[in-house]
Amino acid sequence: MLDLAVTRRQGDFHLDVRLCAGPGVTALYGRSGSGKTSVINMVAGLSRPDSGHITVDGRVLFDSAAGIDLAPETRRLGYVFQEHRLFPHLSVRGNLEFGMKRLAAAERTQSFDQVVEVLGVEHLLDRHPSKLSGGEKQRVAIGRALLASPRILLMDEPLAALDPARKAELLPFIAQLSRRFSTPILYVSHSMDEVLRLADTLALMDQGRMAAAGPLEVLLSDPGLRPLTGRYEAGAVVSAIIASHDSSFGISRLSFPGGTLLVSQSELPVGARIRVRIHARDIAIAIDAPERVSIRNVLPASVVSVSPADSFLVDVVLACGPTRLWVQITALAQAQLNLAAGMRVHALVKALTIARGDVASVE
């Protein structure tokens, strides 16, 4: 459990951030220059806040009022940098053992063999970093940080320097890290795709401030935060479980709090916990349940809010049980439907609009 409230002035830039990060993956998301990296550098002890406090699992790492400022080497945090930062004079084994060797055996919570196996780097142990590919280097860097048995793992855009193929190869590794090694992760990113795949909690940063923080699904379904989540196409994120597959029709049935969703068949097994992205433009609203219609997903819902997005578009937030759906309709449609908060409506989603890329495993 990470708890921090810090301020720092860097030239004209003023940073003032509060954040609580529990178990699982907390994504620190924002544009470049919003202060994300500054925050994790302060957690790691690589830069010093002007004032405030930082605690991890109740242990005070920094407290300006009490005059506490632990050196980075005593903070027991793992840091995976954007560039791998492996030691070029050591072999992969030497790099992996670097942090581990400095811990008393009793304090080690991770086993060398297990980390090496999960990260798939056994065959690289005797090589030097210069002989590794970009993805392999980053995997070794993750292993090195994990083997220092950190109380929290800090990751600063670990995929940003990799090409798309290497990214796709590494994402599943990172997705399972937090659960597999029971280590909370603070993950800095400016890629919404990564955040969708990895994060349980989202912390949105804007110009040195924490604009919003909370469960990923809630924040991404909020049109009010669109200026911050915006580079990613408007839409909602729904957590669901794969209930069944129907191969004869090539569809999968997903169950989520609030209903069932039919989508193009997923290759994930029945029972898998997943996250589905539904684009705001792919949902239609009907006041009466339509009959004899090709659309397979007709979800009863109620209108939570209606607000103009620009002169031609209107943002509508629907509640489908506890799940929020963000819908965009034209201003013309709104003029005829006259949607208002509290109205009972139906959300229509074509099964085909939810493609494989929109369904991500969170296991």
Next chain:
Amino acid sequence: MFTLTPLEIEALRLSLLVSFWAVAGSLPLGLGCAWVLARLDFPGKTLVDGIIHLPLVLPPVVVGYGLLVLLGRRGIVGSWLFDWFGITLAFTWKGAAIASAVVAFPLMVRAIRLAMEGVDRGLEQAARTLGCGPIRTFWSVTLPMMLPGILTGVILGFARSLSEFGATITFVSNIPGETRTLPIALYALTQVPGGDEAALRLCVISVLVAFAALLASEFLARRVQARLRS
């Protein structure tokens, strides 16, 4: 077959001994100075930088005379050293090593400082987050990364020591078996009639020794560099 005369063996041995101790003795201080110049910022840094580099631009005779005034038997520090510890530096091979060290020092510091400035601070930060304190980080990350530069500095210093003449002859004179290194023996031979052939032989030995040092440094630097490349 090229066999060495006793005089040549003695001069060669002294040259290697003096140069070895000049470099080995000043290396820790050189590392310290390089660290201060590469990593610290303080008022008067330019002055310190200037003082360290002074022997590079001063005539070696000036350095030698300065050492005599400072460390000679009646010198400011020398008399104190003699009274308390019975140490005499003037006119001994130890004095020759000090003269060589002072003259070679700026070259060594320059090379080490460049190497230190080339070390990625990000790697040091990574070591800190992995549980290494500042000193441990220096030994386990910074120093190994600097190795090629240190090697260059050591070889440069060693070569400069081998060729040292002016400061040495001024400070410790020309004493057979004690301070008569290769360049000094060579100079002495050119001053006596009929010494031409012997002088030429010393000339060849000097060239061979210098060349061997350069080749060795090149070989070592390549090996270390190949290991560090990423």
